Amino acid sequence: MGKIAFIFPGQGSQTVGMGKSLAESNETVQSFFHKADEKLNDSLSKLIFEGPQDELTLTTNAQPALLTTSIAILEYFKQSGITADYVAGHSLGEYTALVAAGAISFEDGVYAVRKRGEYMEEAVPNREGTMAAILGLDREVLKDVTETVTAEGNTVQLANLNCPGQIVISGTRKGVELASAKAKEAGAKRALPLEVSGPFHSVLMKPAAEKFNDVLSQIQIGNAKIPVIANVTASEMTEATEIKEKLIEQLYSPVLWEDSVQKMIDLGVDTFIEIGPGKVLSGLVKKVNRTVRTFAVSDEETLQSVVDALKEEVK
Incomplete structure (x- = not known):
């Protein structure tokens, strides 16, 4: 057993x-x-x-x-x-x-x-931060996306690596929005905003x-x-x-x-x-x-x- x-x-x-x-x-x-x-x-x-x-x-x-x-x-x-x-x-x-x-x-x-x-x-006061689930994108590709957006001045990073093809990103509202859009451009099937009160598991x-x-x-x-x-x-x-x-x-x-x-x-x-x-x-x-x-x-x-x-x- x-x-x-x-x-x-x-x-x-x-x-x-x-x-x-x-x-x-x-x-x-x-x-x-x-x-x-x-x-x-x-x-x-x-x-x-x-x-x-x-x-x-x-x-x-x-x-x-x-x-x-x-x-x-x-x-x-x-x-x-x-x-x-x-x-x-x-x-x-x-x-x-x-x-x-x-x-x-x-x-x-x-x-x-x-x-x-x-x-x-x-x-993070006043719901200035958020999270989104990105479906159907490889973690390395998504990591590159978040690093690019962060380097441009909008903080966002990988937060929950749940299973293959399901990764949650976390950061400022702007950072998460931009990364979600870029993730779709890079081939993600979906980007779903999450109902959360903050950017958990982020810097x-x-x-x-x-x-x-x-x-x-x-x-x-x-x-x-x-x-x-x-x-x-x-x-x-x-x-x-x-x-x-x-x-x-x-x-x-x-x-x-x-x-x-x-x-x-x-x-x-x-x-x-x-x-x-x-x-x-x-x-x-x-x-x-x-x-x-x-x-x-x-x-x-x-x-x-x-x-x-x-x-x-x-x-």
């Missing part, structure tokens, strides 16, 4: 009601929503379970909401006895992965991502990274008990000092998701289990490699299907 990776979704996967049915039927799951409310001194769980969606989608809410829901679902999933050889998460999901790997406590994780969301919102996030450094100094970061595949390098990290460095860099560096998935496959992973709301990452994994197996666990039913599939093999 091959190795197993747990992967955790990032911002954009949040939906009103996520984790609710599990929380109602399981006290352990419910306890995590209570812990988050207490730590943040906020009724986050009410927002997660009842909405409204537009408020849940705000970066400062979406980040702690997704981490809380994913970890609550993970705790429930642990009852199955299935364990991970590696963990990874997309952007915000990297924090969930670090909590899952025992490098950061749940409470510290929730606090850190709430602050991360606040600083990301503040870094424009450097002010947020400086502030966020103080937050990470206040919390306890330990060594990871399970290797975490870092967004910034697409390689394993377990040492506390490296984890802190990479979390700071992650704010203004590209998320190397395609490379991270490939790295896990190279390390022997053939089963990816996405834990949390949605199936975004499962879809991306399949686009990187069709032959691996993906599961998405978000409730009792999906958990049972994974257990049934994997228990068959163990017999």
